[in-house]
């Protein structure tokens with residue numbers, strides 16, 4: 001069988017990290033991280049609004065499924081707009097080869113805003129966790145399907161030890177179980193299948209049932225087009241949504257953010 005896109009990205013990532021380790025050894029990076037004079041801000045708390053779906057606005061230039069998303073991309077303008085329109089958190093894609101991102105985008109975002117920042121990349125090595133902290137991230141994405149059980153647990157632990165939080169992305173009931181076993185507290189449900197690029201918001205409806213809601217924060221990711229979609233996801237009980245493409249192509253970024261904010265979510269039902 002031919003290699004799927006996720007496998008291809010992960011293979012590229014391994015080469016990239018091996019390169020970074022040569023340029024700046026982990027021990028050195030750890031020393032640098034220890035000198036960072038400020039603590040991360042709370043990403044998890046920013047996603048928990050009583051009765052309202054929180055918005056994570058994503059900085060996304062390109063994707064394997066859509067190609068170029070925005071032609072006249074302006075990083076600083078994008079971050080400034082997300083800040084002015086008060087997105088609850090900002091996700092910055094730092095993957096270069098497939099998503100047109102850059103590590104510098106995250107560092108720039110850190111200079112521009114105090115909103116919680118999520119590093120969106122393909123994390124397959126502890127090295128990248130230290131790197132994320134050094135770039136100013138408050139949280140990072142861990143894709144359950146890209147990590148072995150022990151890695152997932154170890155990566156979540158290291159992320160927390162550095163004061164950050166992990167958003168653990170899942171696609172199946174099995175991955176949710178693994179995320180919970182690895183002590184994740186923020187669980188992402190990706191509506192897009194990274195292998196086929198198919199998007200279906202019902203993925204959130206189906207998978208949220210496997211999560212004992214009061215103990216976790218649930219983020220519905222990908223393919224969210226409009227306010228009606230947010231209402232739908234809110235009714236399923238999602239605490240937050242992660243939106244990239246629809247915001248980047250909205251024409252007016254601030255207006256776009258406002259369109260996705262302030263939607264009600266279903267009450268949590270405590271399972272005794």
Ligand SMILES: O=P(O)(O)OC[C@@H](O)[C@@H](O)c1c[nH]c2ccccc12
Nearest residue numbers: 190221222223224242243244245246
């Ligand atoms: O642009 P969209 O459809 O709104 O999706 C945003 C985000 O969910 C998507 O970029 C994403 C979800 N998981 C990922 C993992 C890696 C890279 C990107 C992603």
